[in-house]
Amino acid sequence: MRTGSEAVILQSVEKHYGDEFAFGPMELAVEEGMVTAIVGPNGSGKSTMFRLLMNLLQPDEGEVRIFGSTYSEGETAIKGRIGYVPELSDYDMAARRVGDIAAFLSLWYPHWSEAEYKRLLDAFGLKDSSKLKGMSKGTLRKVDLIMALAAQPHLLLLDEPSSGLDPLASGQLIDEVKRFMDQEGRTVLLATHIQEEVWKLADYVAFLYEGRLIGTYEKDELKDGWKAVWIERLPERPEELPGFIGLEGEGPYRIATRDYASAASRLKEEGIRILQTEALELNAILAQLIRERRNAARKS
């Protein structure tokens, strides 16, 4: 049900690394004005995806479109509208201070805002004169974020942005993304395995596994639909409950389902009262989707 225009489109994109790893074929449309979280285990292809989006890798098959254009139609114009925080900070060490990087990037990005840069420096407790050499991983991460946001991009690509950040800075990161998205026509693609970031920021969640998408959902569909219920007694065939995922306990029993509304009405029909409901963890949802994927692969 995507009605807005798309900031990013991957069309039948494939990238092969020998026999080792294949990315895709992937179809993905990222709606403008939305935050889409990419969730997957290590090695599922998140960073490959971001590198394809940044034209740091070129697809073997298919096409990447950003704001409707391909990179062959003009890389500079596209990149001027993207803020990218890569998995690992990668600064040219000719730059010695934070201000050197800013001075360089401000020439590149047409919408670079000096005022925003100063505000962000202040918010993250850094200075123009802060030296890059010897900076901790977390502090470098803050530099990455400041630069990506001060460029006032339309599309923000965040690859595990909070790795290395302390809880306080992680909270700031969430606030900054929220602030960024409060402006008209902004889009975020966020690769993360931190549940809090997904629950607080995302509008859509795309699950990635072995280079493929194994499910794309509206976030609230996950929160409302994927639940565990506690019940006093079991229905006749619990595994036939709608969306059944698993059963534990010996009374009261805990049943996990991916179709809470239908499961609840079935239980009601059988006269079984639900004692308690609870949301499933993001990791439990990911694990289930992977299990379903493996089962489907085994059958075919």
Add this chain to the structure above:
Amino acid sequence: MRIPIHVSSDSAEPLYSQIKEQLRALILSGHLKEGYLLPSNREFAADLACSVITIRRVYQDLEKEGLLRSRQGTGTFVAKVGSEELEQYRYKAVHDALQEAIELAYRVQCPPEEIRAIVEQLIQLLEKSKGEPK
């Protein structure tokens, strides 16, 4: 600009209904007055950890009900609420709360006479405490 709405994904109710019901209650009880500017879609979504899609639906539906109005570029405001709606809301709130209590009573096999007696007793108790100075 936070407003006192609390939602939980552990609840049996979908997020959309939790937010809509609580926002409607805040407006109809007069806690949010006419002209009150509500948070932007993104701000509200992040505070409640739900998606902007859900907030947009809540705002649109309450606008259709006449409780909210939106102005292009400025945001979403609380609309003027008629006395008829307030009356209806009051009736429904009391009706639903009593219904829930009575259903619970039936589940624990409490006979109707006893339910009536309890209700009568509670009314008398409240009336009595109203007369006493605090």
